[in-house]
Amino acid sequence: MPETVWILGVHMTKFGKHPDKDLVDLASEAALGALADGGVSIHDIQVLAAGNVTGGPAGIGQQLQKQIGQTGIPVYNVTNACATGATALRTAIMAIKAGEADLGLAVGVEKLSGAGLLGVTGTQRGDGEPWRPSGRFGNVAPMDGWVGTETMPGVFAQIGLQYLHDHPYAGAPLELFARISEKNHAHSTLNPLAAYTKRMSLDQIMNDVMVAYPNTRPMCSANCDGAAAAVLISGAALRRLPAEQRRRAVKVSASVLTSDPWQEACQVLPDVSTLTRQAAAAAYEAAGVDPADLDLVELHDCFATAELIHYDNLMLCAPGGAVDLFDSGATWRDGRLPVNVSGGLQSKGHPIGATGIANVWEICQHLRGEGGQRQIDGARVGLAHVIGLGSACGIHILEKAV
Amino acid sequence: MSSQVPLVSYLTLGDPPRLIARECRQCGARFFDRRNACASCGGQAGFDDAVLPGEGALRTFTIVSVAAPGVPVPYVAGVIDLGGTSVRANLVNVKPDPDALALGMRVRLRTFSMGTDGDGVEAIGFGFEPAATTDQGVA
Numbered sequence: 001m002p003e004t005v006w007i008l009g010v011h012m013t014k015f016g017k018h019p020d021k022d023l024v025d026l027a028s029e030a031a032l033g034a035l036a037d038g039g040v041s042i043h044d045i046q047v048l049a050a051g052n053v054t055g056g057p058a059g060i061g062q063q064l065q066k067q068i069g070q071t072g073i074p075v076y077n078v079t080n081a082c083a084t085g086a087t088a089l090r091t092a093i094m095a096i097k098a099g100e101a102d103l104g105l106a107v108g109v110e111k112l113s114g115a116g117l118l119g120v121t122g123t124q125r126g127d128g129e130p131w132r133p134s135g136r137f138g139n140v141a142p143m144d145g146w147v148g149t150e151t152m153p154g155v156f157a158q159i160g161l162q163y164l165h166d167h168p169y170a171g172a173p174l175e176l177f178a179r180i181s182e183k184n185h186a187h188s189t190l191n192p193l194a195a196y197t198k199r200m201s202l203d204q205i206m207n208d209v210m211v212a213y214p215n216t217r218p219m220c221s222a223n224c225d226g227a228a229a230a231v232l233i234s235g236a237a238l239r240r241l242p243a244e245q246r247r248r249a250v251k252v253s254a255s256v257l258t259s260d261p262w263q264e265a266c267q268v269l270p271d272v273s274t275l276t277r278q279a280a281a282a283a284y285e286a287a288g289v290d291p292a293d294l295d296l297v298e299l300h301d302c303f304a305t306a307e308l309i310h311y312d313n314l315m316l317c318a319p320g321g322a323v324d325l326f327d328s329g330a331t332w333r334d335g336r337l338p339v340n341v342s343g344g345l346q347s348k349g350h351p352i353g354a355t356g357i358a359n360v361w362e363i364c365q366h367l368r369g370e371g372g373q374r375q376i377d378g379a380r381v382g383l384a385h386v387i388g389l390g391s392a393c394g395i396h397i398l399e400k401a402v
Numbered sequence: 403m404s405s406q407v408p409l410v411s412y413l414t415l416g417d418p419p420r421l422i423a424r425e426c427r428q429c430g431a432r433f434f435d436r437r438n439a440c441a442s443c444g445g446q447a448g449f450d451d452a453v454l455p456g457e458g459a460l461r462t463f464t465i466v467s468v469a470a471p472g473v474p475v476p477y478v479a480g481v482i483d484l485g486g487t488s489v490r491a492n493l494v495n496v497k498p499d500p501d502a503l504a505l506g507m508r509v510r511l512r513t514f515s516m517g518t519d520g521d522g523v524e525a526i527g528f529g530f531e532p533a534a535t536t537d538q539g540v541a
Contacts, residue, residue: 122470128520131407136435138411140525145473148490149466154479157464165462165505213465262442265488269481
């Protein structure tokens with residue numbers, strides 16, 4: 001029987017603009033916060049997994065150690081696009097499950113304020129400049145803009161509309177996705193750590209700047225700065241701690257990471273569904289949990305169009321029933337299965353390396369009964385999901401200590 | 403002497419122009435770029451050219467209004483099902499307006515000039531237009 005792993009301490013910084021803090025400051029704040037929350041010190045930690053995507057080649061883990069404690073432990077610097085945080089978390093969990101460590105620290109951090117469109121760079125072509133084929137497609141001009149789009153809002157817009165093609169929808173797509181965004185912006189008003197906490201009306205969302213139809217600006221994840229960290233502990237080590245320290249520990253009932261298996265069209269438009277379905281199935285089985293058992297879900301709403309399809313991919317509804325699930329009101333905070341009570345990436349913000357731990361932090365708040373104004377009463381089981389385009393899917397199912 | 407170069411190497415400029423996929427000899431999976439092996443079956447048996455039909459159905463789309471510097475907006479990007487093989491492309495000869503676009507609509511391949519370089523080489527781009535429109539070139 002593999003070792004059960006627990007979250008002993010967890011911390012998330014305020015998401016938003018942090019002009020006076022660099023990557024290492026933010027990572028340190030999250031790491032020190034998680035250590036304090038767990039009642040342990042850096043000297044207790046036997047493995048560190050650190051995630052960052054856009055900060056450059058230097059190992060963020062060792063940079064963090066230079067600030068909070070160079071103890072000589074193994075450091076794994078990981079990257080997996082927007083699933084980087086979940087990958088760091090899972091790396092520390094695997095080390096504990098393998099019996100190589102009793103306590104581990106996972107940190108995810110990003111500085112993205114003002115980053116604009118991710119994934120595309122653009123080019124300027126001079127008059128008369130030679131057409132020169134390059135790259136694997138032998139293209140003479142950028143693929144992005146000439147052969148479809150590589151912008152994230154555009155990619156996920158197509159993924160959302162594809163769902164409405166496969167499962168015909170009679171209403172107006174713009175209005176449907178705006179209503180999903182309206183929910184998450186409403187939720188954010190109760191989350192003091194969210195980057196944006198403004199309630200937005202349906203009209204405001206629909207009439208805001210169009211980025212890639214049907215995604216308007218408020219339907220897109222918000223670039224911002226932030227970090228999150230978690231202290232993981234083996235069940236055996238947890239049992240040796242005083243009852244008061246054990247009380248707030250959260251059980252990691254499932255930790256799953258998948259990549260995208262080959263499907264027709266998957267190299268034309270990323271398939272973020274198949275790997276999510278496979279991760280969800282594996283996670284539910286590992287945890288012995290049914291989707292109906294979930295008290296709350298934090299899923300990867302990098303765009304409003306993405307939230308819809310993940311209702312289906314995470315099996316929160318019958319196949320093809322994502323619109324019906326949303327229309328039932330179930331995914332609002334006061335509904336049967338609240339989704340993205342934190343405000344989601346659209347308003348809480350999406351510092352990509354931190355997101356896959358920040359969503360776990362949110363679930364822990366509720367399982368510990370520390371969710372403040374937005375507490376989901378009696379929450380016992382929650383699921384945190386992220387997608388990194390390319391692709392990677394991380395799912396963690398967490399349970400309240402019995 | 404004037405000559406032409408296609409926007410991508412998988413566009414052939416014959417009459418009519420066509421998109422060409424690389425099909426795995428082992429499992430039939432199709433790709434558009436240079437391959438080291440097959441991503442579907444892992445096979446190393448090699449690939450053959452497969453000419454795709456010039457007409458198909460629009461599986462999904464978006465209208466991009468915010469893009470990287472140098473990319474003219476708005477434009478319509480989409481995925482087209484060409485007889486069971488999906489391709490990524492822009493839509494042309496259609497208003498960038500959701501009311502002018504329908505999921506599942508029939509579209510057909512069109513090529514157009516992207517301009518001539520200093521050596522007199524003309525680049526030929528491609529896109530898909532609604533199959534119902536009249537036969538005319540792309541501005």
